[in-house]
Amino acid sequence: MEKVWSNKKAIIFFLFPSFVILTLIIIVPIIMSSYYSLLKWDGFGKGEFIGLKNYIDLFSDKAFLMSVKNSLIFAVSSVFIQLPFSLLLALVISKGVKFERFFVTVFFIPVIISTVVIGQLWMKIYHPEYGVLNLFLRAVGLGNLAKEWLGSKETALGASVVPVLWQYIGYHMLLMYAGIKSISADVFEAAKIDGASWLKTSRYITIPLLRPILKVSLTFAVVGSLKVFDLVYVLTRGGPARASEVTSTLMVETIFKSNKYGYGSAMAIFVIIECFLLYWLIGKMFKTDEVV
Amino acid sequence: MGKSKKELDKVKKIGTSGIVYSLLFIWAAIQIFPIYWLFTFSLKSNSEIFGGNALGLPKEWMWQNYEKALVTGKVGLYFFNSIIVTGATILITIVVSLMASYALTRMNFKLKRPMNAFYMLGLTVPIHSALLPVFIMLRSMKLVNSYIALILPYVAFAIPMAVMIFTGFISSIPRELEESACLDGCSIYGVFFRIIAPLMKPAVATVSIFTFLQAWNELMFAVVFISDTRYKTLTVGIQSLAGQYTIDWGAIGAGLVVATIPTLIVYIFMSKKVQDSLVVGALKG
Numbered sequence: 001m002e003k004v005w006s007n008k009k010a011i012i013f014f015l016f017p018s019f020v021i022l023t024l025i026i027i028v029p030i031i032m033s034s035y036y037s038l039l040k041w042d043g044f045g046k047g048e049f050i051g052l053k054n055y056i057d058l059f060s061d062k063a064f065l066m067s068v069k070n071s072l073i074f075a076v077s078s079v080f081i082q083l084p085f086s087l088l089l090a091l092v093i094s095k096g097v098k099f100e101r102f103f104v105t106v107f108f109i110p111v112i113i114s115t116v117v118i119g120q121l122w123m124k125i126y127h128p129e130y131g132v133l134n135l136f137l138r139a140v141g142l143g144n145l146a147k148e149w150l151g152s153k154e155t156a157l158g159a160s161v162v163p164v165l166w167q168y169i170g171y172h173m174l175l176m177y178a179g180i181k182s183i184s185a186d187v188f189e190a191a192k193i194d195g196a197s198w199l200k201t202s203r204y205i206t207i208p209l210l211r212p213i214l215k216v217s218l219t220f221a222v223v224g225s226l227k228v229f230d231l232v233y234v235l236t237r238g239g240p241a242r243a244s245e246v247t248s249t250l251m252v253e254t255i256f257k258s259n260k261y262g263y264g265s266a267m268a269i270f271v272i273i274e275c276f277l278l279y280w281l282i283g284k285m286f287k288t289d290e291v292v
Numbered sequence: 293m294g295k296s297k298k299e300l301d302k303v304k305k306i307g308t309s310g311i312v313y314s315l316l317f318i319w320a321a322i323q324i325f326p327i328y329w330l331f332t333f334s335l336k337s338n339s340e341i342f343g344g345n346a347l348g349l350p351k352e353w354m355w356q357n358y359e360k361a362l363v364t365g366k367v368g369l370y371f372f373n374s375i376i377v378t379g380a381t382i383l384i385t386i387v388v389s390l391m392a393s394y395a396l397t398r399m400n401f402k403l404k405r406p407m408n409a410f411y412m413l414g415l416t417v418p419i420h421s422a423l424l425p426v427f428i429m430l431r432s433m434k435l436v437n438s439y440i441a442l443i444l445p446y447v448a449f450a451i452p453m454a455v456m457i458f459t460g461f462i463s464s465i466p467r468e469l470e471e472s473a474c475l476d477g478c479s480i481y482g483v484f485f486r487i488i489a490p491l492m493k494p495a496v497a498t499v500s501i502f503t504f505l506q507a508w509n510e511l512m513f514a515v516v517f518i519s520d521t522r523y524k525t526l527t528v529g530i531q532s533l534a535g536q537y538t539i540d541w542g543a544i545g546a547g548l549v550v551a552t553i554p555t556l557i558v559y560i561f562m563s564k565k566v567q568d569s570l571v572v573g574a575l576k577g
Contacts, residue, residue, distance in 0.1 A: 025448030
């Protein structure tokens, strides 16, 4: 058998197609992007090599800095609003409420729907005249709060964050719920016998045992926020006046609208580095905690 | 006294559980309301949507909205394109990932460890890095505006997750099965296609669901690589539709419903499997 499993030709046959695709679409482009990011290039003809100038320019580019800040706002809202709320839902549902399956199933529905559809839908919800939000505000006598949510600089970013939080709460809830369900029932039984309340059990038993899942959720929430594109693209295209611009939308615009291929590539590399950095940081955060 | 305390506790308990249930139901309503609203306004005329019946069921069911979206708005075409692209993506991803996973778990070769790491690398690389270089490759091969322009990148970014799920699954299959098949004179290809592949059904289902959601809902590649209406998938197509019919909410709503129906059907019939697939995908990554 070992001989059969060492068949060189078979190994190459099995690995070849996926290896070629991965190399061509993922590995080679990283190298190409890094190279482009050192060029001043409009996409046609030959680019001019300018070293790290694109990167230096990035850090004095107001639009870019704004987009990084906005992406971070997405990340912070996910971590401090979405995750705690998801955790609360997961804790409540898993303690054995009636209609448990129903709640899990319903809370998860927005996750599977295309962000484009979600975006179009929320655009209608936010519509200044006929949107459900303003209709509701007027109906309860708060009509003076009704405004052009996506069209004004003060609210555009917040209005773009809300649908993202809304869409993925169910996702994090499901991860945490699955995690809680995989904790041995004996543990909870023992806590019950000791007379621990639900709050105490959650605080001292469930949440600590859930650490690996919380790490996954945190990683997804942060990295996902830094990469956010679809929803902002659909809702505002980063406007008005870049008020809701995130790095991904700015990158696409820089490359494909302004034809600044080199400069846009520097943004792409920035996103990659930013994501890797946060993967590393979150990994480290959870490791040192384990030792303590 | 003891009794009254007990009674008090009971009242308290019913009170808190009442609050808990109301909150859960309110949240369920918040999660589901926009989708309900979408279905109703997709069947209304503008005069109903804008004229006082924004929230209720349609008084007159405007199925014409669907005809308008599907035919004039070309959502039918976009739907067809999405089926082709997503279908091909799932099929290719499964075949190539299954093959790779077999080699990566069972076969013996020097570079096995680095090769495993190579496949897992794709899990952490954001698609941002691929966008421009792949666009340039496609442009130089005159492949911008084609199905393959989307299928290739979708497959590439689906492979790492698929390989991870498949390798986990293959490792749990006892080697004796393959060994006895081998004694019966099966070749390595026979072992793979006749013994392993048929056993992989549950993992194939998981990977299919995962890949389906990814490809069906993807926007960034689709927006950049496709500008020709003939090849637009639903995500880009819906954007054009919304631009075309800014004030005809019924038609846009109908388009959005059409784009969502396949996902909802998959979810309604396999909600547990869909949930499990996404959990497995997340926890392994």
